[in-house]
Amino acid sequence: MRAARHAAPATLPIGSDADLAWVRQQVRQAAAELGFGLVQQTKLVTAASELARNTLVHGGGGQVRITPLDTGQSQGLRLDFVDSGPGIRDLEQAMTDGYTSGGGLGLGLSGAKRLVHEFEVDSRPGEGTTVTVTAWATPVSPSRPGPP
Amino acid sequence: MQVSVSVSVSVSEENAEQEPAAQQVSAFLERRREQIAQRWADAALFRTVFTVSRDEAVEAGRAVAAALAAVAASGRLDDIRASGFEAVRDQLGRMAASRARTGIDPDGVAREVAALREPAAELLRAEFEDPNGPEALECVVALTVLMGTLRLVVMETAVSASEELIARQREQLHEVATPVIKLWESTVAVPLIGTLDSARSQVVMESLLDAIVAERARYAILDITGVPTVDSLVAQHLMKTVAAARLMGAECIVSGIRPAIAQTIVHLGIDLGTVLTRGSLADALAYALSRQGVGIGPVAPAGTAPAADAGVR
Ligand SMILES: Nc1ncnc2c1ncn2[C@@H]1O[C@H](COP(=O)(O)OP(=O)(O)OP(=O)(O)O)[C@@H](O)[C@H]1O
Ligand SMILES: [Mg+2]
Numbered sequence: 001m002r003a004a005r006h007a008a009p010a011t012l013p014i015g016s017d018a019d020l021a022w023v024r025q026q027v028r029q030a031a032a033e034l035g036f037g038l039v040q041q042t043k044l045v046t047a048a049s050e051l052a053r054n055t056l057v058h059g060g061g062g063q064v065r066i067t068p069l070d071t072g073q074s075q076g077l078r079l080d081f082v083d084s085g086p087g088i089r090d091l092e093q094a095m096t097d098g099y100t101s102g103g104g105l106g107l108g109l110s111g112a113k114r115l116v117h118e119f120e121v122d123s124r125p126g127e128g129t130t131v132t133v134t135a136w137a138t139p140v141s142p143s144r145p146g147p148p
Numbered sequence: 149m150q151v152s153v154s155v156s157v158s159v160s161e162e163n164a165e166q167e168p169a170a171q172q173v174s175a176f177l178e179r180r181r182e183q184i185a186q187r188w189a190d191a192a193l194f195r196t197v198f199t200v201s202r203d204e205a206v207e208a209g210r211a212v213a214a215a216l217a218a219v220a221a222s223g224r225l226d227d228i229r230a231s232g233f234e235a236v237r238d239q240l241g242r243m244a245a246s247r248a249r250t251g252i253d254p255d256g257v258a259r260e261v262a263a264l265r266e267p268a269a270e271l272l273r274a275e276f277e278d279p280n281g282p283e284a285l286e287c288v289v290a291l292t293v294l295m296g297t298l299r300l301v302v303m304e305t306a307v308s309a310s311e312e313l314i315a316r317q318r319e320q321l322h323e324v325a326t327p328v329i330k331l332w333e334s335t336v337a338v339p340l341i342g343t344l345d346s347a348r349s350q351v352v353m354e355s356l357l358d359a360i361v362a363e364r365a366r367y368a369i370l371d372i373t374g375v376p377t378v379d380s381l382v383a384q385h386l387m388k389t390v391a392a393a394r395l396m397g398a399e400c401i402v403s404g405i406r407p408a409i410a411q412t413i414v415h416l417g418i419d420l421g422t423v424l425t426r427g428s429l430a431d432a433l434a435y436a437l438s439r440q441g442v443g444i445g446p447v448a449p450a451g452t453a454p455a456a457d458a459g460v461r
Contacts, residue, residue: 107380107418115412
């Protein structure tokens, strides 16, 4: 696999459990190539796993766009999870720890938010949901402020 | 088919009123897009990829013809990076991958792409009063260069598509069966490796519960050293398994939670407080043994490591 492929954005389908495994694998690889540490990789991959599963289970499938970011000072990865499912009617409720409309733990959305630096949900009932997260590869210095 | 035909095709010849061949080819591809797409739909490449409906094949052919028109308009007939190809790069990749899945080799795909040239060239020649005159010839040469470039673009996407196929298969290999092993009297362990999706965790739970019954086990160790990601679904499966083992009268110990995963679980908000955990499989076994009154002395990690290694392999 050529490293150069990750310098450009990539779009992956989310339509099956096998796709979820592939998304996790590709996010991990992209994060590793951008210099994310092991803990950061694990956090981002876990957030991606939650959001991709929401796209599949609640959104009825969709896709994820993986975009490497480079500000010159730091390197990051942006992930856009897009579906055209039913949307989220009450976002505040959905973001509450433990709220689930199915049989889950209800920690996917709220937990993913805590695992990344930037988190945004754009959802219109009846039209679909886009969840965008960004994580930055932070230097190993503990003085840098973490995610809010 | 040669791609190295001279660049002069995009430069106007001595005849001043004559448009450059590349522009003429571009206009032709626009004007005759429908006819070209209809003919391509019956060519091997499109016919075998779009097996459900011919309309789909025609639609795909239109898209490819439009992309070629854009490339020709930009004059970059022999440039596989020409931006005009972007619109169809994904589609071409999927087509190549679909051909590859049927077992056809890359040469075969290349030949099928090459075979798209003749139907288009035939239509192109028919546009000229003299189909064999110099002007027609120049345009056919330009088209030939362009189709050669298309072939290279397809080959390139085919290569990356098959790389992806191999990597995907490798990922799925992770989903191997998970054996439950008896570590000691009354103690069973299951080393989990790979993705713990719902289907697989169901299998794990069932075989673990069976083993608890068969071995009359009082301790069951779930080792997750080989699980790369613990998200809320995996955690939920683990907790259900622990609860079920408890109902069978066995105490469950989860081992092998790596530091990065421990931190992630905490941020995710998962409470594993009710679950007994130990750092390694060896520690978990030492705990189970000590609870059964089996003295194994001070646990030297080196002493118990072989058992742990044998389990995780
Ligand atoms: N893409 C989406 N489309 C529609 N609804 C969604 C989407 N993502 C989340 N939701 C709604 O938000 C709720 C909370 O999502 P969250 O991921 O936190 O929990 P969950 O998926 O139910 O359980 P889990 O903890 O296993 O992820 C869901 O139950 C669902 O109703
Ligand atoms: Mg969820």
